[in-house]
Each structure stands twice: as C-alpha cells, then as structure tokens.
Amino acid sequence: xxxxxxxxxxxxxxxxxxxxxxxxxxxxxxxxxxxxxxxxxxxxxxxxxxxxxxxxxxxxxxxxxxxxxxxxxxxxxxxxxxxxxxxxxxxxxxxxxxxxxxxxxxxxxxxxxxxxxxxxxxxxxxxxxxxxxxxxxxxxxxxxxxxxxxxxxxxxxxxxxxxxxxxxxxxxxxxxxxxxxxxxxxxxxxxxxxxxxxxxxxxxxxxxxxx
Numbered sequence: 001x002x003x004x005x006x007x008x009x010x011x012x013x014x015x016x017x018x019x020x021x022x023x024x025x026x027x028x029x030x031x032x033x034x035x036x037x038x039x040x041x042x043x044x045x046x047x048x049x050x051x052x053x054x055x056x057x058x059x060x061x062x063x064x065x066x067x068x069x070x071x072x073x074x075x076x077x078x079x080x081x082x083x084x085x086x087x088x089x090x091x092x093x094x095x096x097x098x099x100x101x102x103x104x105x106x107x108x109x110x111x112x113x114x115x116x117x118x119x120x121x122x123x124x125x126x127x128x129x130x131x132x133x134x135x136x137x138x139x140x141x142x143x144x145x146x147x148x149x150x151x152x153x154x155x156x157x158x159x160x161x162x163x164x165x166x167x168x169x170x171x172x173x174x175x176x177x178x179x180x181x182x183x184x185x186x187x188x189x190x191x192x193x194x195x196x197x198x199x200x201x202x203x204x205x206x207x208x209x210x211x
Contacts, residue, residue, distance in 0.1 A: 019108070020103050022150040023149050024153060026152065026154035027153040028115055030156075034095075040094070048122060053076055072176070079170050090161070092127050095124075098115055101129045173200065176200055179196050182211075192211060
C-alpha cells in the first residue's frame with residue numbers, strides 16, 4: 001500500500017505446523033505457476049536474476065579488484081548476454097516464478113502449504129524455480145533423489161534442456177557473490193566464499209555449506 005510517500009507492506013501471521021516436504025514444495029510451485037500460465041499479470045515485473053549479483057559483486061570487500069573478482073564480473077557479463085536466447089524456449093513455459101524456491105521459503109500451515117518471501121518473483125522461465133534444487137545436488141551434497149521428489153510433486157521437469165544448466169550457473173554465481181559480500185563481516189562466511197569462488201573459477205570440488 002502507498003501511504004503518502006511511503007510504501008507499506010502488510011503481512012498475515014501464519015502458524016507453521018510441519019516442515020514442508022519437497023514433494024509438497026513441488027506441488028505448491030506448480031500451483032503458483034499455473035495461476036498465471038497464459039494470463040500473465042500486466043503489472044508484474046520481469047524476472048531479473050542479475051541485479052542482486054551486480055550489487056553484491058560491487059560491494060566493497062577484500063575481494064574487490066582481485067583477479068577472482070574480475071573473473072566473476074566477466075562471467076556475469078557472459079551469462080547476462082546468453083540469458084535471453086538460452087531461456088526463451090523453456091519447455092515449461094513462461095509464468096510468474098517465485099524466484100528462490102527452497103524449503104525455508106515455504107510453510108505448511110493448518111490451511112495448507114504457502115510460499116513466502118516473494119521479493120525475487122517476476123515473469124520468467126518456469127524452470128528457474130527448479131534451479132535451487134538442482135544446485136543443491138550440484139554443490140551442497142543433496143542426494144539426487146531429493147531433486148526427484150521435487151520433480152514428482154511438480155509433475156513435470158525441464159529434463160535435459162540446455163537452458164537449465166545456464167540458469168544453474170547464474171544461481172551459483174548469485175550464491176557466491178552473496179557469500180563474498182557477507183564474508184566482509186564474518187570469518188566463517190569469508191571461508192565459505194573462498195570455497196565457492198574456487199569451485200566456480202578453478203573447478204574446486206569441496207562441498208558448499210548452506211548458510
């Protein structure tokens with residue numbers, strides 16, 4: 001709501017009764033997508049997965065001006081350039097996507113499952129909402145069966161579509177840039193940022209830690 005010159009957000013208090021299972025999360029995301037499939041809201045913004053990365057990479061840290069930072073900026077420019085053509089033909093279509101689907105962004109209430117934290121939502125390729133689960137398998141040691149649970153709940157998947165890999169690279173860079181920014185205030189996060197940077201630039205195989 002606009003009140004004078006200020007924007008005010010109203011929240012409804014919900015009580016979580018259990019942790020969401022990935023199958024339930026997949027079903028919730030499918031329902032979210034289907035609500036706008038073929039009828040995209042005219043006032044919804046386009047998905048922009050790069051704004052946060054640019055902000056985090058630009059934040060003054062011990063990485064600023066380093067070889068690694070410059071390499072990540074180049075990677076960002078490449079991914080931004082490739083994004084439009086790579087994601088245009090998403091086999092799951094174009095919908096209003098949540099933008100950051102993982103179990104901490106969902107609640108199971110007495111009224112049913114609810115997706116929360118929609119600040120990254122926007123019109124974009126539906127497969128973007130599969131990316132956090134796929135990256136969990138790629139970097140966080142999540143068993144592939146967990147990804148299959150999410151897919152089973154959704155009832156469809158992007159499969160071997162090449163655009164999914166590019167989107168995973170974008171999400172990996174986003175998570176890495178965030179850790180670099182937060183590492184300025186936390187030795188633990190700085191160490192995690194180093195692991196992630198090495199993984200992206202030098203092929204390091206150490207598992208990432210969810211923060």
